[in-house]
Amino acid sequence: MSPDTPVTSSATALLCPAAILMIRLRPYRPDDGPRLLHLFRDTIRRVNIRDYPASQITAWASDEIDASAWCRRFEDRFVVVAEDSSEPPRVAGFAELEPDGHIDRVYVSADHQRQGVGRAMLQAILAEAxxxxxxxxxxxxxxxxxxxxxxxxxxxxxRQTVECRGERLVNVRMEWLRSETL
Known part of the structure; x- marks a missing residue:
């Protein structure tokens, strides 16, 4: 991925022609951490709430998360950040790949859902893999x-159940093998 890979979304053009924003993918920078933590919490609270009860959302997107520890998890990982073309640019999402092939966090902001941002970030993850x-x-x-x-x-x-700050959440273990394509 080049540092400033532009991505456009035909879905955006079809749904809202007057508000077409280009999405740019770039590598993570250490000063991104606080904005990504905000996006993480906001996305869980606004998007994941449709699939999880409020008590689980509160635990998952807790205000008690240690921001420094949360941001340190980006170290030694391939992390792609998506920004829109507004001024100043808004973070539209982020995705990260660990050296063993584990995709840890993939989040697209509530305001950029269903616009191709997640797919573009996963394509960058696949290219890095x-x-x-x-x-x-x-x-x-x-x-x-x-x-x-x-x-x-x-x-x-x-399917599995994981514990998060005293709450039990269901998620799904998934895999992708090189013989498959995105």
Missing amino acids: ERQGLERLFVEASLTALPFFESLGFSTIA
Whole structure:
């Protein structure tokens, strides 16, 4: 991925021609951390709320998250950040790939859902995985993100329950093998 890869979305043009925004993908910068944490919390609270009860959303997107520790998790990972073309640019999403093929966090802002942002970020993740020679990618997808990952060729391994700040949340372990295409 070049530092400023532009991405356009035909879905945006079809749904809202007057508000077409270009999306630019770029590498993560350390000063992105606070904005990405805000996007993470806001997306869970506004998007994932349709699939999880309020108590689980409160635990998952807690205001008690240690921001420094949360941001340190970006170190030694391939992280792509999507920004829109507004002035100043707004973060539209982020996705990260660990060296072992684990896709840890993929979040698209509530204001940029269904505009091709997630697909563009996953294509950048796939390109990086290919560059690294990874044969398998895997993710623990939320119930909300399950259809998105399925549409990209990820297969379900198993549903699981995980604990988060005293709440038990269901997610789905999924994988993508190199023989499949996004």
